[in-house]
Amino acid sequence: MxxxxxxxxxxxxxxxxxxxxxxxxxxxxxxxxxxxxxxxxxxxxxxxxxxxxxxxxxxxxxxxxxxxxxxxxxxxxxxxxxxxxxxxKAGSPDNITVAAFAERFFVEVQAKDRKDTRLPRRYLDKDILPFIGKKLVKDVTTEDVRSLIWRKKEHGFDAAAGVVRGLLKRLMDYAVTCGLIAANPVLALPMRHVHKPKARERTLSPEEIRIFLTAAFASNIRRQFKLALHLILLTMVRKSELLLARWEHIDVGKGEWQIPAENSKTGKPHIVYLSRQALGLFEELRRLAGGSEFVMPGRGTIKQPFAHNSLNTALKTALQGQDIPAFTIHDLRRTASTLLHENGWPADVVEKALNHTIGGVRGIYNRAEYADQRREMLQFWGDFIDSLLTDQKVVLGRFGKVA
Missing domain, CATH: 3.30.160.390 (Integrase, DNA-binding domain)
Incomplete structure (x- = not known):
């Protein structure tokens, strides 16, 4: 009817x-x-x-x-x-802007290819749209692309320049697919001329750890950054996992930090067992958070965490004038892994603490979480880092630990 x-x-x-x-x-x-x-x-x-x-x-x-x-x-x-x-709805080459097409690209391509689109979204909003967002897709030139990429390189962020180049290439590839442009202007700038990734092998010696922490706490960077750099070293977490942490994830009574799946690179929840030293740092960070739900609220608002590159910049500032080879925040994880292995801690326990996925047959059959061993190991690590700041000479010992 x-x-x-x-x-x-x-x-x-x-x-x-x-x-x-x-x-x-x-x-x-x-x-x-x-x-x-x-x-x-x-x-x-x-x-x-x-x-x-x-x-x-x-x-x-x-x-x-x-x-x-x-x-x-x-x-x-x-x-x-x-x-x-x-x-x-898609528009035509004559009237669709980069900003409008980027929204479509993120819905139709990025969201399907990546579970977590926050990082590429950050690069899009910060490094691409402010400069070419209002341009029509058909009017974007190789010179526009070069300007964006070299802006990052000139500030010393070669790896970030490579990320911007990769994101732009995928965006413009999709514009070709949709018939908005005939050729991708990014292809004129090969990745090998922008950034060539190198396998990272940098680890800090115990003496370098002492210099790093002493320099960080003596520098004029924000107190939150000093505590954050120290905390990353103690907990072996990724930088993004700390920046996205909320107070609801921290259980002081149990001495545990629950990293939810959406904040974890592996896409699975992860527990960090907190040493006495780590708990002390979290206690001070809570006082500095000013009531924010975030452990590391940003400078302008307590409703958002600090920007992704803020800790990178803080590390560079803290190390200025120090007689120590350059390293990245991620190298702190490698440093912890190396020194813990040298002290006899089992590889599977260290890998679990790092929230790494164990590959191969061992990864399939080994479902152990090693909670007690990880808790003991991270307390050992906290005590060891403390000793570097109080002893003039540190002697590494090898301690047989059984998983």
């Missing part, structure tokens, strides 16, 4: 979406929120398709039927009205 205006006005939301038919493929879908949407269902080349026409009551019953008839005419001519709408 065809719909009437009275019947449409009487529609009520339910716990789940439901549909009410009009005629000749036209129907409305009613959502639990109360929204009512017109849709048209049809078959083309043996395949059923549907087209969203608009929302009721903005689109009246009379006008919905007119749009249904227009779509039916296209179907009769062998043309899919749903595909026509999608192409119109």
């Amino acid at each position: 065809p719909l009437t205006d009275t019947a449409l006005k009487a529609l009520k939301p339910k716990d789940k979406p439901y549909t009410v038919s009009d005629e000749r493929g036209l129907y409305v879908e009613v959502f639990p929120t109360g929204g009512v949407v017109w849709r048209y269902r049809y078959r083309l080349n043996g395949k059923q398709e549907k087209l969203t026409l608009g929302k009721y009551p903005a689109l009246s019953l009379k006008n919905a039927r007119i749009k249904r008839d227009e779509a039916a005419t296209s179907v009769a001519m062998g043309v899919s009205p749903a595909e026509q709408k999608q192409r119109a």
